[in-house]
Amino acid sequence: MKRINFIPKIMLLGSMSMILGSNLVCPMDFDPALVQSVRLVHEAQDLEVQGNYDAALKKYNAALDPKLNKYRWEEASARGGIVNLYIKMSQYDKALQAMDWFLEDNREPTAALEQIKGIKALKQYQDSGNPEPVSEHIMLLKEEYKKILPPQNWIVASDTYIFTILRLYDKIGDYDSAMAYIDMCMEYFKKQDIQKYGKYKPGKADQQYLTIQEGFKKDKAAHTKGNATKGLLI
Amino acid sequence: MAQAIVNVAEAFENYVTLRNGTLRTLAQTAVSFLGQALKGVPGMISNAVDFFISQLDIFYQVIDKTALDQKMKEMYENLRRLVEPYTGYNWTNLASTKAGLVVNIWGSKDQLTKGNILGGYIREIGGYSVNDRNKPLFNIEIEGANHFDYIKNVRSAEDWIKDFPDQVQRIQAQQKNETISQFVAQLILNSNDKDKLRAFLGQQIATHKAHLDSSGTWIVTIL
Numbered sequence: 001m002k003r004i005n006f007i008p009k010i011m012l013l014g015s016m017s018m019i020l021g022s023n024l025v026c027p028m029d030f031d032p033a034l035v036q037s038v039r040l041v042h043e044a045q046d047l048e049v050q051g052n053y054d055a056a057l058k059k060y061n062a063a064l065d066p067k068l069n070k071y072r073w074e075e076a077s078a079r080g081g082i083v084n085l086y087i088k089m090s091q092y093d094k095a096l097q098a099m100d101w102f103l104e105d106n107r108e109p110t111a112a113l114e115q116i117k118g119i120k121a122l123k124q125y126q127d128s129g130n131p132e133p134v135s136e137h138i139m140l141l142k143e144e145y146k147k148i149l150p151p152q153n154w155i156v157a158s159d160t161y162i163f164t165i166l167r168l169y170d171k172i173g174d175y176d177s178a179m180a181y182i183d184m185c186m187e188y189f190k191k192q193d194i195q196k197y198g199k200y201k202p203g204k205a206d207q208q209y210l211t212i213q214e215g216f217k218k219d220k221a222a223h224t225k226g227n228a229t230k231g232l233l234i
Numbered sequence: 235m236a237q238a239i240v241n242v243a244e245a246f247e248n249y250v251t252l253r254n255g256t257l258r259t260l261a262q263t264a265v266s267f268l269g270q271a272l273k274g275v276p277g278m279i280s281n282a283v284d285f286f287i288s289q290l291d292i293f294y295q296v297i298d299k300t301a302l303d304q305k306m307k308e309m310y311e312n313l314r315r316l317v318e319p320y321t322g323y324n325w326t327n328l329a330s331t332k333a334g335l336v337v338n339i340w341g342s343k344d345q346l347t348k349g350n351i352l353g354g355y356i357r358e359i360g361g362y363s364v365n366d367r368n369k370p371l372f373n374i375e376i377e378g379a380n381h382f383d384y385i386k387n388v389r390s391a392e393d394w395i396k397d398f399p400d401q402v403q404r405i406q407a408q409q410k411n412e413t414i415s416q417f418v419a420q421l422i423l424n425s426n427d428k429d430k431l432r433a434f435l436g437q438q439i440a441t442h443k444a445h446l447d448s449s450g451t452w453i454v455t456i457l
Binding site for chain 1: 369420
């Protein structure tokens, strides 16, 4: 039996910790189909961040096997992964097609429509070479989420939007704006640390930002683009 | 090893029975995990022990702060003494050395979360915070979930009938439990990595099964 290697890395608090009465199963008794589906998605994500997109796509599609998914929302991770893969591969028509699933049975598709808008901006850039629609979308994201983004704030959800913004910069090769944005985030982190701990305490998250920064520097030097954020899960 | 686990389970039970039923469930958590480990799942024993110790560690801190019961401290120390030689793990500062993230899950209809006595939104605990990029705390509220919905309820048909004599209500309760527990299971399975968890929750936002509130809590509406 394959070891499910997630338990020691997390702590579950609150009421979740208090639920295991004698007539309840423990959380290790997961639905095997669900475990298999999540494992396939994780394998796909690992392949994706390594840049092995074809293999990742196969894994994401395998996770969509109807036998592995009991409820519709269980497919969201794999479907979202496929969208992101197509964006990484600059196959925007396919990304838009894959987004259709997120619009079905969706009472308030604001987030999905926002994502579609971003993909359409990338498609416009691809077709015309004009980065303006992408730059406008970046400004829109910064404005929409300013309350949870540096320099105002950072919460656990913020990276989703920060990484999306960085990916857009990456796609249009706007290295300088991307690096300035990372610098601003890092400056915010330093200030927060100094306020809280009296000194800057860099950790894994900081390293992740610095790795992206390094990617932008390399892309700029080599006149390439699209490499700095390919290791990110969004 | 097996005998040590039995000892731990017994010590745990003995201490926890000194307190109320809420704390007793914590003991049952331990026993449940240990029982699972004893079934011989390879590689699972240390994971199981790690897991319930990590839960205990957090409750220990909370209880220590509120001075609810000295017995919890004793129980923690006994547990640590019993388990440490077998795992080689230093429990002293688990919160800062082991877990990459903390996930705080609760249901909007869980009576235990009222007044944030147990569960509910937490901004910071055990060194983890909603604002800490390196020790992140994820708050996740599941709309409509009560205290018994987080994990699949396997009570007998007789117990279901006893608790829900009305057939329609019983079926609704069973379906609700089935749905929520499946979501929680998927959530837990995605909680081994900050980026994977964030991606998972982000995709749920795209389907509008979740949204972020102003406190940064993911509000999940799957029912």
